[in-house]
Amino acid sequence: MIRSTERSLDLLGWMDSLADETRLRLLHLMEQHELGVVDLCDVLQMPQSTVSRHLKVLGDQGWCRCRRQGTANLYRMSLDELEPAPRRLWILAREQTESWSTLHQDQLRLQRRLRQRREASRDFFDNSAEQWDKLRSELYGQRFDLDAQLALLPPTWVVADLGCGAGAITASLARHVGRVIGVDQSAAMLKSAKLRTAELNNVELRRGNLESLPIDDASCDGAVMVLVLTYLADPAAAVKEIARILKPGGRAAVIDLLPHDRDDFRRQMDQHWSGLDPKELSRLMTEAGLSQIVSRDLPPEPETKGPALFLVTATR
Numbered sequence: 525m526i527r528s529t530e531r532s533l534d535l536l537g538w539m540d541s542l543a544d545e546t547r548l549r550l551l552h553l554m555e556q557h558e559l560g561v562v563d564l565c566d567v568l569q570m571p572q573s574t575v576s577r578h579l580k581v582l583g584d585q586g587w588c589r590c591r592r593q594g595t596a597n598l599y600r601m602s603l604d605e606l607e608p609a610p611r612r613l614w615i616l617a618r619e620q621t622e623s624w625s626t627l628h629q630d631q632l633r634l635q636r637r638l639r640q641r642r643e644a645s646r647d648f649f650d651n652s653a654e655q656w657d658k659l660r661s662e663l664y665g666q667r668f669d670l671d672a673q674l675a676l677l678p679p680t681w682v683v684a685d686l687g688c689g690a691g692a693i694t695a696s697l698a699r700h701v702g703r704v705i706g707v708d709q710s711a712a713m714l715k716s717a718k719l720r721t722a723e724l725n726n727v728e729l730r731r732g733n734l735e736s737l738p739i740d741d742a743s744c745d746g747a748v749m750v751l752v753l754t755y756l757a758d759p760a761a762a763v764k765e766i767a768r769i770l771k772p773g774g775r776a777a778v779i780d781l782l783p784h785d786r787d788d789f790r791r792q793m794d795q796h797w798s799g800l801d802p803k804e805l806s807r808l809m810t811e812a813g814l815s816q817i818v819s820r821d822l823p824p825e826p827e828t829k830g831p832a833l834f835l836v837t838a839t840r
């Protein structure tokens with residue numbers, strides 16, 4: 525008895541909140557787009573206080589939901605989120621009001637409003653094209669878009685990060701592929717890598733030598749070696765190891781320093797070689813049984829002080 529009384533009260537509330545032309549117009553608009561109060565005022569041609577009052581009635585009765593974005597409140601009505609009874613009520617109200625000429629006018633003003641929004645966004649980029657790179661990195665940093673690029677990797681891949689150091693690459697790869705095996709000879713570096721990857725359960729860190737890797741033959745889909753080869757007395761041995769651990773079709777990517785004449789830099793960084801010639805590395809890769817070798821110089825990043833870098837990729 526009590527339940528049916530409650531239901532009747534709900535029904536009266538729903539019907540009461542729908543029994544208003546402005547609120548019906550608002551629901552039509554919010555069902556099509558998530559809109560702010562300013563958008564709704566512009567389309568309905570009504571003052572903000574009036575629109576806000578009607579939105580409150582609709583919100584209280586559960587017809588629409590509000591989401592905060594920055595300093596704006598955005599309103600949306602979604603048929604899927606309504607309870608069955610008000611959903612049926614709205615479908616009926618929508619059918620009965622669809623032919624209203626006021627709604628047609630609202631449609632035209634809504635389309636104009638949305639067009640203005642798109643044009644404002646286009647104007648913003650037309651006027652900021654030249655400063656965009658600077659603004660982008662000031663606002664969001666230099667590395668965030670790497671995640672979009674890494675997300676294109678097959679999520680099942682096993683990847684070896686050879687000379688993983690403090691685990692920066694290991695960690696970002698592990699967020700996108702099945703498993704990452706980081707190898708380094710330095711216990712201190714591996715300790716930092718362990719801390720950095722503590723929350724990732726698909727990382728294995730192994731202490732070992734790049735000239736005789738602690739990884740099985742043909743067990744990896746990918747291998748990266750970044751800023752490592754210039755430290756090795758025998759780069760050819762490390763390249764052979766890359767070829768050995770890759771599955772047929774597996775991919776290798778190596779980044780290192782282009783040849784340079786800054787011997788002070790080499791000594792300061794304790795490197796064996798003053799950079800490597802990408803052609804020589806490509807030759808070593810071919811000898812090791814890798815193919816489809818592509819090398820390219822990397823554009824130096826602004827405000828960096830080290831020698832320029834190259835990337836070589838190859839397939840097993």
Ligand SMILES: C[S@@+](CC[C@H](N)C(=O)[O-])C[C@H]1O[C@@H](n2cnc3c(N)ncnc32)[C@H](O)[C@@H]1O
Nearest residue numbers: 687688689708709710713732733734750751755
């Ligand atoms: C400059 S760090 C680069 C680390 C990492 N790849 C990065 O980009 O941040 C070079 C790393 O190679 C490791 N390394 C150098 N020679 C090695 C070798 N023969 N075997 C294993 N690791 C080596 C060092 O311990 C160091 O962590």
